[in-house]
Amino acid sequence: MLFSKKISIIGTGNMGEALLGGLLKAKLTDPENIIATDLQKERLKYIAEKWNVNTTTDNLKAVKFADIIIICVKPQGIKDLLTLIKPCIREEQLLITILAGIRTDTITKFIGKKNPVIRVMPNIPAVVDAGAAGLCLGQYAEDLHRQLAVKILKAVGEVEIVDEGQMDVITGLSGSGPAYIYMVIEALTDGGVMMGLPRNVATRLATQTVLGSAKLVKETGVHPAMLKDQVTTPGGSTISAINELEIHGLRPMLIRAVEVATNKSRELSKFLEDQNNLTDE
Incomplete structure (x- = not known):
């Protein structure tokens, strides 16, 4: 075409x-x-x-x-x-x-x-x-x-x-979203380093974990919450870690990030059009 x-x-x-x-x-x-x-x-x-x-x-x-x-x-x-x-x-x-x-x-x-x-x-x-x-x-x-x-x-x-x-x-979501995910990869890498992994190994593992997890959501169409439940066992290490993330507000922080970035984008839209005097033509 x-x-x-x-x-x-x-x-x-x-x-x-x-x-x-x-x-x-x-x-x-x-x-x-x-x-x-x-x-x-x-x-x-x-x-x-x-x-x-x-x-x-x-x-x-x-x-x-x-x-x-x-x-x-x-x-x-x-x-x-x-x-x-x-x-x-x-x-x-x-x-x-x-x-x-x-x-x-x-x-x-x-x-x-x-x-x-x-x-x-x-x-x-x-x-x-x-x-x-x-x-x-x-x-x-x-x-x-x-x-x-x-x-x-x-x-x-x-x-x-x-x-x-x-x-x-x-x-706010996909435009700014890569920055949020880079922070997740960086934090997971630092966690691996803190617990004894070489940084290059931790970086590769963190990156592939994010990539693979996203691919699984995309290719299966299964809700992320269900996939999360599939890798948590009663009294296990994963559910303990998830509890820690919930205590510190991971999900509301990400939701709020999208909200803040969206509102900022709206402000910038008005500013850019005013700055360029495009609305006055």
């Missing part, structure tokens, strides 16, 4: 490169159908050498090239970018935005055209094709556009379609 589409990736940081690489590794398109942009020529040299795609520092050139425009810039710079490119945007072009805090209707209003706009919130494991992304459709996005965006995102992980009002929750 994507094979003949021309794709521009504006901004080739970690997430932009992850999507570029995912498209090519999944053989969804050929390198000549992609153009990547960045402010840094050295970065573009690296991208061109690694992925054999077209590159440019000229965002106008990239927009004119594309059927699909994937915007992967920092949200603080979105007004300048949109001001530059909106005269060249054609209404049939699909805009996929990876912009924390910037709503689809804000983009549509600012460019003043009826382009299909799709907003995506991926997370950092996309760089190893194991991401979790939330995706919502703008006013003019139709099912074909949804299919295209899902195909692109599935090249680097899993995708969930949500209402735009839930995108801040996506940020």
